[in-house]
Amino acid sequence: MVRETKNTIRLNRKCESSQVFVKDHHTHCIDTCRPVTMCGEVRVPEDHLDVCRTCNATGHNCGIAKGSKAGPGIDGADFVFYVSAMQTERCHKGLTVAYAAHCQQEAALDRPIAGHANLCPGSISTKPQELETLLSTVKHEILHALGFSVSLYAFYRDENGEPRTPRRSDTGKPPLNEKLQTHQWSENTIKTVVRPRWQVHSGYVERTMRMIVTPRVRAEVQAHFNCSELEGAELEDQGEDGTALTHWEKRVFENEAMTGTHTQNPVYSRITLALMEDTGWYSANYSMAQELGWGKNLGCNFAMKSCKEWISTKSYQPLPGKSIHPFCNKVKQDPLQTECTDDRRSVALCNLVKYLQPLPKKYQNFDSIPHVPSGEEQYYGGSVSLADYCPYIQEFTWRARNIVVRGSHCLYEENNPHPDKNFALEKYGPNSRCFDHTNDMWEERTCKQARQWQHWGSGCYLYRCEAGRLHIMVGNYTYACYHAGQEIIIRIMQNGWLHKGALICPPCRDICEV
DSSP, X not given: OBOOOOOOBOBOOOBSSSOOEEETTEEEEESOBOSSOEETTEEOOGGGBOOOEEEOTTSOSOEEOTTOOOOOOBOSOSOEEEEEOOOOHHXXXXXXXXXXXXXXXXXXXXXXXXXXEEEOGGGOOOOGGGHHHHHXXXXXXXXXXXXXXXXXXXXXXXXXXXXXXXXXXXXXXXXXXXXXXXXXXXXXXXXXXXXXXXXXXXXXXXXXXXXXXXXXXXXXXXXXXTOTTOOSEEBOOOSSTTTTTSSBOHHHHTTBTTBSSOOSSOBOOHHHHHHHHHTTSBOOOGGGOOOOOTTTTOOHHHHSSOHHHHHHHHTTSSSTTGGGTTBXXXXXXXXXXXXXXXXXXXXXXXXXXEOSSOOOGGGOOOSOOTTSOTTOGGGEEESOGGGTTOOBEEOOEEEETTEEEEEOBTTOGXXXXXXXGOTTOOOOSTTEEEEEEOSSOXXXXXXXXXXXXXXXSEEEEEEEEETTEEEEEETTEEEEEOSTTOEEEEEEEETXXXXXXXXXXXXXXXXXXX
16 A cells, blocks of 8 residues: 555656756756656656756756646556566676666655666566566566665655655755765664674674664564564675665575575565565555565574574584575585475575685685585585575576476476486476485386486475375375385386386475464
């Protein structure tokens, strides 16, 4: 719901010069307005534009330019969103999928009333299993234009409609930050926090971060991580313009949809809804929030310390490997050894890879890595740089000649392997989940030959919950799980081949609702 001002929306005409005069809350150009006004990559229709207001070079003789008329504008709307799909220069920079911003704010409460988004055609997939990601991208860009933006933080208001950041008496706007080329927010909106002992490979460094500390956001992150000491929600500190400070920190909020890069299963959590409410411009319907599993109830050690410290501390606990989740320490290499995401909705890989150069000191997250020679740890890190190179379990795609063949998400039928290559007899679909294999490779046998499946570790299978037990279906057979860790030996004839392998039963509560 929007805090309304109920005015017809008309966009200001753009000026030829970057210098403008503001009189009675209206922008005045020097001498003349541009013949065309753009909002992002979109030409704004004349019907949507206000009159051209001008002053002379000294700021006098101000008024409506001769012959200029206002268009009818847009009635009955709170926000106008202009969308384009052009392969612009910005699309070619980095791995940009889309970008967005607001174009105009209303005078009374500074709320954005117009914005734009450009979707980069070269980065968009039209595969059915990618539709959810595409829709999430569009929502992500809309939220940037509505308020989650470095150019809007200084304009946020409290629940009474009062500015969170003091305004200058001469302009009525917040002060300018020349370095960032945007208006400077106050410390009660974004606070700079210093962590003096941030653990890294062979020692500690000082780490400075910026956090959203508005009331609802702070309450939501403290509840999510179960950490009452947490100052607020950490903002991304890496990436180019349009990424740093305008997204949640990837290390802390991995698959929250408002992080700086899409990796897997994007969700819009209560934390993002809280931010939109803390702008002072909207009220949120929290029943529409999606569950964010990443970091939930993992405490202050997860939310306030480095992943290096988390991995080192947890490595000495009883269940090595699983205990360091959601981070991981298996190097991604052939043969691929997969595992399951924590929600068991996808086959996944640890995204730990070797880099050609040592990582910067603050991103060196290991003192030792299984099967990596001592002294080489500084070359290894997660493949997602925005997550501070912390390695974690991640969905992936199988490719042939660099073309995506299928994904690893269990719920999409499109991800089923080709029958000739389905060694482990997997079945993808809406009623499937990921189950771990044993440490032995699956194999196919006939009387004359044997083939081993080079990628193993986990797979997607149909399941059902009956009479308090989990049942896993492989081929045309159903196997009951009686306890967690139980090994189910598979020997099934299919298409003239004997398929041999084994599955491990998870705890029933992981999949079946009690």
